[in-house]
Amino acid sequence: MLFLLLLQDIEDPKDRDRLTEFYLNYSALLKNKALDILGRCGWAGRGDLAEDLVQDAMVRLIKRMETIKKLSQPQLVAYGVKTVQSCALDYCRREAARSRTAFAAEALEEAPEDPVWREYSDDGEEQLFLRLGQVLAALPQCSCAIK
Numbered sequence: 314m315l316f317l318l319l320l321q322d323i324e325d326p327k328d329r330d331r332l333t334e335f336y337l338n339y340s341a342l343l344k345n346k347a348l349d350i351l352g353r354c355g356w357a358g359r360g361d362l363a364e365d366l367v368q369d370a371m372v373r374l375i376k377r378m379e380t381i382k383k384l385s386q387p388q389l390v391a392y393g394v395k396t397v398q399s400c401a402l403d404y405c406r407r408e409a410a411r412s413r414t415a416f417a418a419e420a421l422e423e424a425p426e427d428p429v430w431r432e433y434s435d436d437g438e439e440q441l442f443l444r445l446g447q448v449l450a451a452l453p454q455c456s457c458a459i460k
Contacts, residue, residue, distance in 0.1 A: 315368060319375045328378060331389075336371060339390055343367045343397040350398060354405035366404060370397035 323329040347363035347370075356362060373396050374381055384392055 315372055319372060323375065323378060328382060332371070332374065332381070335374075335389060335393065339393060340367055342390075343370060343393060346394050346397050347401045350401035350405065354401075354409070356405075356408075362404075363401075366400045367397055369400045373400070 320329055320333060323332065344360070344363045344367050347366040348358075348360065351357065351359050351363060351366075370393065374393060381389060381392070
């Protein structure tokens with residue numbers, strides 16, 4: 314648990330005790346929030362992942378200790394919930410992007426070769442670019458204004 318190791322780096326014992334108490338009292342709430350968001354993103358029932366996200370949120374809180382010091386207990390709870398929400402949403406976004414990238418790569422691998430390119434592949438690169446220029450020149454001009 315990275316969070317517990319990082320707690321030891323907090324110099325002020327009051328701050329260290331406050332975050333330890335916060336974690337002990339509210340980690341279940343934070344985990345439930347993470348599970349809720351993960352469920353909406355398609356990773357329902359991933360308790361292990363939710364626990365990892367709570368740990369990530371606690372690490373973020375430690376890094377923002379100067380802000381944490383100024384918060385009342387209800388503000389700290391709200392801030393902690395918002396932090397775990399951000400961690401969960403960041404995770405969902407990363408995984409969605411990774412999934413889209415993997416899908417696109419797989420689709421490209423399975424796509425048949427375009428016969429147009431095969432037709433010009435033996436003519437050399439210069440001929441290919443000349444033909445491409447001819448094709449582009451034959452396209453109608455766009456009268457769209459670019460802002």
